[in-house]
Amino acid sequence: MTNPEIARDAAVHTRAFLNHLIVEKGRSKNTIASYKRDLEKLTLFAQARGRGIKDLDRNDLDALVIAARTGELGGTALSETSAARLIATVRGLYRFLVDEGKIEVDPTASLRAPKAPQRLPKVLSVEDVARLLSAPNPETAAGLRDRALLEFLYSTGARVSEAVGLDIDDLATIDAEGFVRLLGKGNKERLVPVGTYARKALEIYLVRVRPEFITKGTGTPAVFLNSRGRRLSRQSAWIILRNAAERAQLTEVAEISPHMLRHSFATHLLSGGADVRVVQELLGHASVTTTQLYTHITVDSLREVYMSSHPRAISG
Template sequence: MLQTERAVRGYLDHLTVERALSVNTLVSYRRDLDRYLEFLAGAEIHSLGAVTATDLTTLLSGLRTGDDAHPPLSASSAARTMSAVRGLHRFAVREGLAADDPSREVKPPVPPRRLPKALEVDEVERLLAIPAADSPRGLRDRALLEFLYGTGARISEAVGAAVDDLDMEDATALLRGKGGKSRIVPIGGYAREALATYLTEGRPTLVRAGRGTPAVFCNVRGGPLSRQSAWTILHRAAADAGLPVEGPRAVSPHTLRHSYATHLLDGGADVRVVQELLGHASVTTTQIYTLVTVERLREVYATAHPRALG
């Protein structure tokens, strides 16, 4: 076995044992590194220590242009492959398989900035009206969707919320976000009403099916609702509302969070206030939503102004 192949195998074992990456992530790493091994074999390079920055620049160019055996990769896919290659070379230096890391000198392609997907207000209203409030599950589903849109919570924050995190009198919720950071956000009137009805008429029935849980949102066995189950609720409601559930504009758990931010900015909210509401560490992360509103203004202008086109 060539040294390059042994290095890749060792690196993948490291990712599996030490980093405990998911199966899907490991599959992606293996696919990208197999492509790299193929490139090295074609260039008759049999040691990672023999790889130069020029070789990696050639690799990157080939990823972007493609060849007879491979279609050209997008900037984001090429950047992902180069990320795997950089990780491999760092590992090789740490393990004494190479003296230096040539990948430090090669800048990966910068993927184009993707604007967050946001629903129109009427689309959100259609979505939120789908769950029928005639059963404990229906009350839960409506409260969940209203909570996601009414607070801008991440799906993990919603299913991780406990009853004691809600202050129904003050209409606020304590959300436990990334990195152990918490924030208090207001609950909108519609979300507050849906939550109040669910907590008094729906949740007690669900909780009685199990041993009880402090979670706001419960499954039919009385335990906390999982992220996957919450996603399924949203997916089913989106399909019933006639919203896309496949393709680039498919409604996902993050869609309501994106819509929450976009609609706040459309309504005149200050970007730093939205930053606090979303729990972003940096306002730079939030500012991408301002691009959405500018794009929407541009669309309206192009269709409404008599001299927009010419």
């Protein structure tokens, strides 16, 4: 293949992959921009080898990683974090090509990424969460639905997939015991308490809005519905959160996600004195090691308060 042919071939497949990330995965503009830069590196690498991206094999992609780390792709050498992201992008592309039937074998199946340093999850302050949850318009049906969804996510720490997958029967224990049944990863069920703010918002939505929405659909058992009476999608939940963040004028709008609410839920519980193993159970983490990531945030907060408040924390 000539370079122009390689470029056209790469453009077709990378464009389809990026559209998939936008429409199906709800990735942010910043994330898409990062993916696009990584895919441009892959295209340049393929052109240098005179091969289409569908023709690259495991050895080629190992060479790509080395070239990225040494700066041979052009520009400065990538850090471990940036190289790990590049490999994640490339893996995502080839898995997409396999799923779409464009290639039969995924050449990245055993590709190793350099170990990236553990990054602390970003969280919202308690004040910013309050502004976010108050942002939906209570004068509209959609606003009442959005408020119920956001309150539920923050109150329970649920993953967005767990929230949109919620059925009416899962709410049966709320009135009696104040818990909701969530179906997490690996079809593992857990019971999570629902706070009074979320319970009130859910009650208003279920009484005033859901009956109106359900008449427009086919009778789905889903709790959270769109205006056509169908189960709310993950992408729609992302849009609801992003719109609320814009209305609340939060500075983190570009990075906000349902998972940030989940991070905030965990961090605020630990900051309030909750035991890490209790938070582990509420989040549905298989290992307490995953949950302990949040304790670093609260320790940093304690250190900051101590250093700024204790009279003998800093020598004179």
